[in-house]
Amino acid sequence: MRLPILIIALCLALPLQAELRYPLQPRQIAENVWLLEGSTDNFGPHNGGNIVNTGFIVTDAGVVVIDSGPSRRYGETMRTAIADVTGQPVARVLLTHHHPDHVLGNQAFADVPIAALAGTTELLREQGDAMAENMYRLVGDWMRGTEVQLPSEILAPGVLDIGGRRLRLLALRGHTGADLAVLDERSGVLFAGDLLFHQRALTTPNSPGLDVWLADLDTLEALPWKLLVPGHGPVAGDAAPFVQMRDYLGWLDGLLRGAAATGEDMNEVIQSSIPERFDGVSLTRYELIRSVSHLYPGYEARQLQRVDE
Amino acid sequence: MNMRILLVLLLVIRVDGLFAADADPLQSVMWDYHHKGLLDGEPYVFDERVKVQAPPFAEDARQVPVHIDARALGEDVVRIEAWADLNPIPRVFTFVPGEQVLPLVAIRIRVEQATPIRAAVLTRDGVWHVGSAKVDAAGGGCTAPSVVRAQPGWEDRLGQVIGGRFPRGEGSRLRLQVSHPMDNGLVGGIPEFFLNQAELRDAEGTVLASLELYPAVSENPSLSLELKGRQDTRLWLRDNNGNEFEAAL
16 A cells, blocks of 8 residues: 555656756855856756856845856846845846856846946857757756847946945956956955866867967966856865966967877877876866867968968 | 578578678668668678768867778778768768878868768779768758858958878878868858869879869868878869869978
8 A cells, every 4th residue: 555655656756856956055155255166067968057157246235146157047046046145136247258158047137237248248149049059959958948148238347346345357368259257356256257167178169279368367366366266166275276277278289289280180189198187177088179179270270381373 | 401491591591690780880861872872872881991080079060070091991992982971961072092192081071960971982892891980960060151251352262272291101191271162052142162173193293183072071171181102292173163273282
């Protein structure tokens, strides 16, 4: 008699289990500064694209949200999580850059100003729909109802004062051509966006060049930061993410340069050995395949000369 | 008597078994169709000596690198046919390497969706040796708006070639990229306009290898070939509008 009841109970429980819910739990990383840390995995139906770090800062004039996550559902869950932490309303959303895992939660914040660098808005206008479609393909039903919501405000670099909280905004370029970094001057927390990856291979789909990116790292490291929040991977109180980024970018640049100089084909380059010291970095092979597609044509072109007559 | 029938039956089953072993390893619905259409239904084997390399997924569906290497078949190679099973324009190239050129081609292609990529290598005994790779893709590479045509002054660069020569043992690898939109006729309002013929020639003009191209090949085609020696070569190209281009490598 008990077994059938158990089976019926299980059947009732299954649909609940199948409901897609992001396990977002804000973690306080400094006074009034909160982090929502994603995994270092690739996009997949098992994680709904929650592979990204987002955050928020509570001020006397409302909450400043940094990045809205990979889907409408994420943005809505994030907003609920913010309301669980503070009674302050959301005052503004700042987007670090236009990649889908950072901006597709915008719909949940459509009633407040969403601000980004001018270049970010332009890139999102050009590429947003295609990126959103690809996200549906990669993570599936988590994306339901998600559409691109363009920013409503343009950010200029400089200090943004919200409720007496000074946020230093930097307009950089290395990751996508329009990358915002946000330093909270009071706490010393630096939201570096995807200019910093930590324990997760960096991505290069819109990078203007690895040299530009390396120069941005110098700019960021010189800031008076106390805690680094990378776009992907664990936060750090020391310079470890900078060290890892420089090492990885230098290796990647050398690999592509050397391969172009010896006339390797793309398929040979993507099979190159990856140094053991990057074993702890997730998705290196996957991202090497992508980076070769993004960057190798430029290295090849610099190696080849005009030969037509 | 019964024993003989049994033997004959066993033979038939054995032959059947052999045939089954040559079923498409990628189980593509298009294999039979392309076998009939592109290989004239001629005898074939799936052969691991024909190496087809492509990334597991297409990061850019308009520029998917494909590397085809049939050197393991030695001197017996007559011709190589390459195609992408599920493309609206499946054919990529037909390559006749000749005696001075290795049966190896690297090229970039467009894919419209996830698809098997094939290289069928005809040997002197009349058998096609088929190698395969599979590429996953978000797709749309064949119908995406032209990148070349969006760049001002592309007409002036038409037919420009950048290239280089890289030592490979006793021989040399030739790498080159040609400026050409390679319009495939699938983008609204733009008719087919693509490079369809290439020949690698020696200094005296003798043809060393010939290559027929189809508009599955990417815009601004990239190509790598390998020579057995170090001799000077010239590349001759022609598009379907009759424009001819030449480069010295």
